[in-house]
Amino acid sequence: MAPKLFGTDMNQGVRAVLLTAKALDLEIDLVEVNVYVKDYIDEELQKINPEHTIPTLVDGDFSSWDTHAILSYLAEKYGSDDNLYPTEPEKKNQIDQMLYFESDTLRPRVNGIIQAIVVENEKEIPTEKISAITESYRLLDGFLENKNFLTGDNLTVADLCCLATVSTATVITPISTEKYPNLSQWYRTCKNFGYYEETNGCGLNKLDALVELKLGRPRTEELCE
Structure with a gap:
């Protein structure tokens, strides 16, 4: 099952994750969450991420909601090599x-x-x-x-x-x-x-x-x- 990404592609953090996933040839299921509406609350996202921030990644039982942590996680887990995020x-x-x-x-x-x-x-x-x-x-x-x-x-x-x-x-x-x-x-x-x-x-x-x-x-x- 493809990892789920909560957010909107108008958000730069979400787009950073989408760019990285595509560079890794990884399919991502984008779940639309519109944070550009004042006081908007998505109840499903809030259960996963108490901060209610995007992007939020759900990969099986694992979840993460910091853009930079998500990028390094995807590169380390799904990269066929370490070019995108070297270990040296x-x-x-x-x-x-x-x-x-x-x-x-x-x-x-x-x-x-x-x-x-x-x-x-x-x-x-x-x-x-x-x-x-x-x-x-x-x-x-x-x-x-x-x-x-x-x-x-x-x-x-x-x-x-x-x-x-x-x-x-x-x-x-x-x-x-x-x-x-x-x-x-x-x-x-x-x-x-x-x-x-x-x-x-x-x-x-x-x-x-x-x-x-x-x-x-x-x-x-x-x-x-």
Whole structure:
């Protein structure tokens, strides 16, 4: 039986899991949970995960509800090799470091804006919040200097996790090719994955449309680089 994933593909954490599962050639059963409705409660999810957060993975009798823990679990359990999440301590540390960057720096900056627009119905995005996202772009561009992927020449769960969140950030402000050439090249490379559109592009497009609907107008150049 395929593992169940509770969430919506508009959520970047859910898309990170879908990207990783597809990279592992693993089928995932997505159970739709719409957390972008204020005060929404899914009783089945709450029984599994008292925090009522997404993504939540159920694999047989096992459950997990942290994106990064889910990604490493799937890679270790279902990977035919350890390429996506190596066991060698130094390489594993580099990947974990990028996962923590996504969790502690990149994601809160992106989620703060998305949550304010989609759930709280705010109509304006403060300039400082846009600047925080572009500062994350600058950091990622530096991490990618002389590299194809975030930790070297090989794709890992760190790339898939950051891909889902960076693509979400582009809903707010695009990536400047001139200012962030390394990040732009990495993003183009990832978007060319054969499974990108199915696992990330479709949900991202739905989120993009929802943001424009909530703003009551198309996103304008003033919000962008």
